[in-house]
Amino acid sequence: MFAPVVRCALKKSKTLRYGVPMIVLTVGGSFSLWEFSQIRYDAVKAKIDPELEEKLKRNKVSLKSEYEKIKDSTFDDWQNIRGPRPWEDSDLLQGRGPQTLKSKQA
Known part of the structure; x- marks a missing residue:
């Protein structure tokens, strides 16, 4: 008995429908x-x-102490390797083809 009255009031009154x-x-x-x-x-x-x-x-650990650790390092042999996209095979992209992977597993 109470539910139909409430349902009817909700349909008619915008205040009860949106304001409350x-x-x-x-x-x-x-x-x-x-x-x-x-x-x-x-x-x-x-x-x-x-x-x-x-x-x-x-x-x-401070920024100065970390700088002192890497100050004399050489980065001549460093290569920038792009990370793989979700649809790419990471091993093939980074120069580790199937041949090198098979030789490492054997």
């Missing part, structure tokens, strides 16, 4: 965004283990 769902989505979205942003701020406040924090501080 829009308000529900807006209010629900607001609460869900609040929850997700609160998780982010709670994660920032969380403290990590002091031993792990000390270990991370000791093993800092």
Whole structure:
């Protein structure tokens, strides 16, 4: 008895058909965004283990230290090899034809 009345009201009233769902989505979205942003701020406040924090501080890697490692390297034998497209065979594209693959497997 209640369902036909509701169905009839939904067909006739644009407010019930479009307005109420829009308000529900807006209010629900607001609460869900609040929850997700609160998780982010709670994660920032969380403290990590002091031993792990000390270990991370000791093993800092900087841009200068990485530059010093590769400063004297030579890249004369380096080749730029294009990666395969999804429809291409990667072994054939990178110069590893069927002959070289068979000889490696044998």
